[in-house]
Amino acid sequence: MDSETASLLAWSFGAAGVGYSLLASYLVSLGAQWRVGRRARVMLLAVVFGALWAGISFAALTTRESNLLFLASAIDIALYASWYAFIYFLLTPRATERATAVSLPGWLMPACALTIIGGLTLHLFFISRLLEGAEWTRTYYFHGLAKPVLGLILLEQLFRNVADDARWNIKPLCVALAGQMMFDVYLYSDALMFQHIDADAAMAKGLVHTITLPLLFIASLRGRDWTSKIRLSQRAAFHSATLLAAGLYLLLMSVVGYYVRYFGGEWGRAFQYALVFAGLMTLGILLISGSMRAKIRVLIGKHFFTYRYDYREEWLRFTQTLAAQDNPQAMGEQVIRGLANMVESPAGSLWLHDGQGIFCQAARWNLPASEGTASTNSPLILFLVESGWVVNLEEFRAYPARYGDLEIPPWLSDIPNAWLIIPLMVGSELQGFAILASSRTQMDVNWEVNDLLRTAGCQAASFIAKMQATEALLEARKFDAFNKMSAFVVHDLKNIVTQLALMLKNAEKHRHNPEFQDDMLMTVEHSVERMRQLMMQLREGATPPGSAVGVNLPDVIEQIRSDKARQGRIVTTQSDTPLMTRGHRERLERVIGHLVQNALDATPADGAVWISLDRIGDRAHLVVGDTGHGMSPEFIRDRLFKPFQTTKDAGMGIGAYESAQYIRELGGELLVDSTPNVGTKITLVLPILEIRQRSDLHAQEAA
Structure with a gap:
């Protein structure tokens, strides 16, 4: 390592030492609120160890004294031990929280203790010359990798179990410690691979700690009681236990692999590769085994938690x-x-x-x-x-x-x-x-x-x-829709039957009249066509066959007037204005004809029934009026447009309801103005369909 690199490496640790010292001073200055409680004391201890580690590392690199560097390595183990204890105390419920918290997994503290004891024992072996330099270095790199891996497991369990509303407090702490530990994972895994510490990476370690110190400072500001809502979930315990078991299994396979490699002779390296492959295959099979996952869940729920289930x-x-x-x-x-x-x-x-x-x-x-x-x-x-x-x-x-x-x-x-x-x-x-x-x-x-x-x-x-x-409700609704549609069809059939019965009654008197015969054939043909349409409607649904088209309202009015005239009833019409609307001609004719028939039924022989058609704005107003019995406001409000409500002895109470429904489908409305013993006016307000004979271009050219 040249002098410039050593100087930069030293000053990176010096900056970290100053940062840790300032944070420790701040925590001490907070007074009793930080000196009381094991969580606060352990965090302060970890910050002090961090300051010692960084300061001694700075001194060792400045003076080139190897003993100081060895001491800094031992203090780094104490720093990790402090963070282990701090995270463990965060996961451990306080006395006031034990009533609602679950027990912690039993492997947490032994794993922490074994890691720390193993590191200190490794340093004692080096001092007592029980390990050679190369063996100690390889074991040191391995231990250096084990420390951050275990720390990341603890952090993962901490972050999984904190409540959503408390995660804001714990997030800076987790990010800071995870950053430090992930850097150590990279540093020591690289050292294990190449059998020496990367000087550039080691130089950046002090800077990594310096960069993460502001997050620890923010965590100290936010968290006087970071994790009062932490609850250890069985899912986190399951993942952590599985991760730990997989790690121990891989470590065991690594030890066996090294043994095979060094004592297997010429075939040692080939046997090592085969053993690693077999170990990874076995691990994969165990991880995807449903029985193995079930055994782990039952084991964790039975031995590590008060209750088996989360x-x-x-x-x-x-x-x-x-x-x-x-x-x-x-x-x-x-x-x-x-x-x-x-x-x-x-x-x-x-x-x-x-x-x-x-x-x-x-x-x-x-x-x-x-x-x-x-x-x-x-x-x-x-x-x-x-x-x-x-x-x-x-x-x-x-x-x-x-x-x-x-x-x-x-x-x-x-x-x-x-x-x-x-x-x-x-x-x-x-x-x-x-x-x-x-x-x-x-x-x-x-x-x-x-x-x-x-x-x-x-x-x-x-x-x-x-x-x-x-x-069952959907099925009932389907039957209800079918019954409703059947009621409409039966209502129309009743009207057709009434018309045919009237025709047969008049046939006894006028059967030799050629005009009556022609009219009878026309009526029968019209009835057959209506019944054919009703059958199609019953088979295909409530919507009448065919699409909506333009309907000439004066033609419909004239057709209704002539039909009633053939039945011997006089209906006065006033439809000089040529107006069209969009709809189904047969259905519109049926709706208007129903209103006219109701007016005729409610009007005495000396009364009057009329149909008028006018344009008001962009709407057509078709009025069916009479001088009949009229209706009360209560009847109009409560019964007129309700299905199966009628005042006729042979009526079904469907016609008015069907008429109102269809007019609304066309985008119109049906208005009723009635006075008892005076008469009734029912107004159909329909949108007008305008068919232009010339394009807008002609109008622009004329202008």
Whole structure:
């Protein structure tokens, strides 16, 4: 190392020493609020060790004294020990928090202690000459890599378990320490690879600590009580335990690999590569093994936590599983998967009530189909309804007296590895039951598992009941729509039948009249066409066949007037203005004809019925008026446009409702002005369709 590099390296550590000293002075100046509490004292101790480490490193590089550099290395171990203890105390609940916090994983403190003790022992071996220089250097690099790896594991667990509203406090601390430790991972992994410390990287280490010191200062400002809301989750414990186990496994394989390499002779290097490949393959198989993951989860929940389950995590996962599907067929399989995941079961089946008093298989997952059924009065169903228990078939076979009069049907015994029967209750009603296969690992089904499965079964039953109710409602709505459409069709058929009956009545008197015969043929032809259209409407839906087109309103009015004239009724018309609207001519004719017929029915023989058509702005106002009985405001408000409301003996109460619905579909409105014993005026306000004969270009040229 040249003198310029050594000088820069020294001054980088000097800057870090000054920064640590200023931070330590600031923490001391805060007074009693920082001197009280183990978290505060340990952080202050870590900052002091950081100042000592940086200062001694600066002195060692300035004086070229190797003993000082060795001392700085030992203090670096103490610095890591302080940060380990600080993070551990952040993860450890205080006395006031123990009622709600869960227990910490038991490997945290031993791992920290072994790392620190191993580093100090390594330095003692060097002093006592128990290790040669090359062996000590290689072991030192390995230990230097192990320290930040363990620190990153602790930081990962800390950051995972802090609550969202408390993460703001802890974020600067995590970023600062993660930056320092990740740099050490790079530094020592590079040293292990090339068997020497990179001088440029070592020179940057002091600058890295100097850069991260402001984040530690910000953390001290934010965090007088950083982690009052930290709760250790089982997921974090699972990931950390898996990471630690994988690391220990790889370390073991590395040791075996070095042994094979040095003592394997000419084939040592080839055997080493084969061993590393086999080790990585084995690790990959273990990591993707469902049984291995289940064993780790059960081990962690059983030995490291007061309660086996992280209920928040379980409930969110179960709810998300149920909400992933929106049809009853797929919902059944999702219910099985959600319940099976809680007890590490690889298969299951679901029996649901069919509405006829029989429970039959509705869904299955990794189990064969079963024809077995259970009636509502069978011993199994009666036991599930009365007790609400989760039936453990293994326990039932060993101690049947615990389940009283329960009888297991033969078809259930034929299901492979049948283990648990979970009732799906909605209140006091049994919606169904789930049967789960044996767990991937040995699992004690205690009160906690029973309560969780029973509660989850109730939620699953609610989801299934809601889905079935929704399906039933949709089916009822389809029938309602069909019935409504049928009512409209029957109403129109009634009008056609009335018209044909009137024609037959007049045929006895005028059957030899050629004009009547022509009119009769025209009426029959019109009736056949209307019935054909009604059949198409009934087959294709409520919307009339064909698209909306321009309809000449005066032509429609004249057609209605002539039809009523042939029936012997006089309707006065006033439609000199040529106006058009967009719609279906047959349906518009039916709507206006219905209003005219109602007016004729409500008007005495000496009264008057008329139709007028005017343009007001961009709307056509078609008025059907009469001097008949009239209607009260209450009747207009409450009954006139409601379906199945009528004052006629043979009426169905559909015509006015259908008329109002269709006028609204065209973008218009229907206005009623009626006075009892005076008369009624019903105004159809329709948008006008204007068809231009000349383009806008002609108008511009004329201007």
